[in-house]
Amino acid sequence: MRRALFHKQQELAQNERSPDEWMLLPGLSCQAAGGEAPWADDIAAGWFLFYAAAHIMDAVEDHDAPDSWWEQLGAGGAINVASGMFFSASLALHSLDEQHLPASAREGLIAAFYRQMITMCSGQHMDLFETRPRLANYWRIAEKKSGVFFGLACQAGARLATDQEERLEGFRKYGRHFGILIQVLDDLEEWRLTDWETIAARKEKFLRSLPVVYAREVLRAGEREEISHSSETMSEKQGDFQQVLRLVEQSGAPLYLMTEIERHTAQARLGLDQGGAQGQARATLETLLNRLVEMK
Amino acid sequence: MTLAQVVYQISTDSDFAAKMKTDPEGALAEKGLQLSKEEQAFLSRGLTRGTHADGTKVSMSDVASLYVGWR
Numbered sequence: 624m625r626r627a628l629f630h631k632q633q634e635l636a637q638n639e640r641s642p643d644e645w646m647l648l649p650g651l652s653c654q655a656a657g658g659e660a661p662w663a664d665d666i667a668a669g670w671f672l673f674y675a676a677a678h679i680m681d682a683v684e685d686h687d688a689p690d691s692w693w694e695q696l697g698a699g700g701a702i703n704v705a706s707g708m709f710f711s712a713s714l715a716l717h718s719l720d721e722q723h724l725p726a727s728a729r730e731g732l733i734a735a736f737y738r739q740m741i742t743m744c745s746g747q748h749m750d751l752f753e754t755r756p757r758l759a760n761y762w763r764i765a766e767k768k769s770g771v772f773f774g775l776a777c778q779a780g781a782r783l784a785t786d787q788e789e790r791l792e793g794f795r796k797y798g799r800h801f802g803i804l805i806q807v808l809d810d811l812e813e814w815r816l817t818d819w820e821t822i823a824a825r826k827e828k829f830l831r832s833l834p835v836v837y838a839r840e841v842l843r844a845g846e847r848e849e850i851s852h853s854s855e856t857m858s859e860k861q862g863d864f865q866q867v868l869r870l871v872e873q874s875g876a877p878l879y880l881m882t883e884i885e886r887h888t889a890q891a892r893l894g895l896d897q898g899g900a901q902g903q904a905r906a907t908l909e910t911l912l913n914r915l916v917e918m919k
Numbered sequence: 920m921t922l923a924q925v926v927y928q929i930s931t932d933s934d935f936a937a938k939m940k941t942d943p944e945g946a947l948a949e950k951g952l953q954l955s956k957e958e959q960a961f962l963s964r965g966l967t968r969g970t971h972a973d974g975t976k977v978s979m980s981d982v983a984s985l986y987v988g989w990r
Binding site (some may be wrong): 814842874877884 | 930966969977980981
């Protein structure tokens with residue numbers, strides 16, 4: 624794991640882009656709070672294993688195309704691997720070095736991990752069964768699925784360097800908004816697809832994406848009925864799909880998304896200020912954020 | 920959800936959109952809407968980014984291709 628963290632730091636320096644770089648968040652937060660990045664290696668290992676396992680479960684639940692490594696294994700095999708990762712993550716947390724954390728704080732941190740995992744599961748459950756969420760619930764789901772978990776990565780890392788609640792809250796805030804941005808940007812994937820048949824096959828994911836959720840929320844009664852009706856038949860009728868696209872555009876969804884991206888980016892930056900993040904590690908945390916919301 | 924409602928108004932009511940540029944407080948008050956100063960600043964940046972150089976609005980596919988994201 625330490626070797627993996629080292630390689631990720633090298634890749635980051637070379638401007639390579641990959642979700643694996645997020646495993647640096649606990650170490651960077653620790654360093655930006657005044658500690659040393661390696662103090663957070665066990666937290667980074669545990670956190671990233673939990674993240675990777677949850678990502679697999681999410682992909683299986685959403686019937687996403689499998690990653691190449693589990694194409695042959697199938698969904699059952701992928702779930703087995705994810706289960707192993709959950710337990711490996713627990714082991715990593717329990718091997719947390721006590722040198723930088725008193726035993727009582729260590730127990731609290733491990734308990735916080737498990738609590739946040741439960742929150743993440745409840746977000747996943749909401750996402751699975753609330754197929755046409757209201758806008759407020761969309762944000763609740765994004766918070767539970769991703770915001771809480773990324774907030775934990777940064778807060779837990781910083782905890783190794785400081786026990787000041789106000790500062791820890793700042794690091795949590797940075798991670799929380801970072802995580803929410805990942806969810807929003809993930810939704811844009813559905814809008815990069817161009818042909819109707821591909822989108823129709825991913826209808827459920829498309830209809831849970833932020834632009835559609837927003838449009839359903841703000842459109843006037845008649846148009847809301849229209850988008851609801853066309854949404855249900857868009858897989859069979861291309862004209863209905865075009866109608867959904869038209870209503871989403873008309874509602875101002877592009878402006879809403881860009882404004883929300885601005886909001887969460889600004890909030891994440893404020894978190895770094897509140898946390899008193901400093902030095903090169905702060906600069907790298909800002910770089911990670913900027914890369915996430917970078918525009919062509 | 921006020922921000923969402925304001926964005927909808929801007930996108931569907933050209934008079935409201937014009938007034939938001941010159942007198943945002945007045946425009947919001949007329950519609951019974953409220954935005955914090957921070958939200959107004961985010962919206963203003965969103966409007967700048969959400970408009971092409973020729974004044975046309977960006978589309979959803981533009982937004983999707985503009986943001987590099989993490990993939």
